[in-house]
Amino acid sequence: DAGITQSPRHKVTETGTPVTLRCHQTENHRYMYWYRQDPGHGLRLIHYSYGVKDTDKGEVSDGYSVSRSKTEDFLLTLESATSSQTSVYFCAVGGTYYNEQFFGPGTRLTVL
């Protein structure tokens, strides 16, 4: 257990509304990641952070932004949600050894 919580765990929203997902960790990991998981696509990296205020894009970053103002929190924002962003979102933190990552429990987001 890497002390990762995600909130909310489930959310239903409407197209065009802004949505923010939160990832919180308690073990002071430097690296944090946001993934989405969809049938047929596996886990795809959206954005990641390598320190406070240091973030970079992943392979599917369009339509998403992130912020990390504290070590323990990494926020994922959908500025204007679309139905294609219906997915399960996972936060992960980077271990201190050899690229290991530890995942949170996920947030299931439905955009109607």
Next chain:
Amino acid sequence: GQQLNQSPQSMFIQEGEDVSMNCTSSSIFNTWLWYKQDPGEGPVLLIALYKAGELTSNGRLTAQFGITRKDSFLNISASIPSDVGIYFCAGPSYNTDKLIFGTGTRLQVFP
């Protein structure tokens, strides 16, 4: 780009049977990670491998880092119903802090 191919895509086995799955890459990896994902949960790290040829066990699970560094294998002995889930391999993308994930092997165990 780097890709990880997992096989088989799915397996349907009887309780008590042994399971074997593998992951292959077109490029060399320096680390191999194996995760399991239960329905409705996040992936959980099962085994991490750091050296070519390394064989590591975690209970009934055994994983090997292929000597070519382009493949890895995961074996589960004497399967039980709670082994049901999706198993992913993963490795670090070259010279980055990002992981590449395989497409997963879905395991079903019947009593």
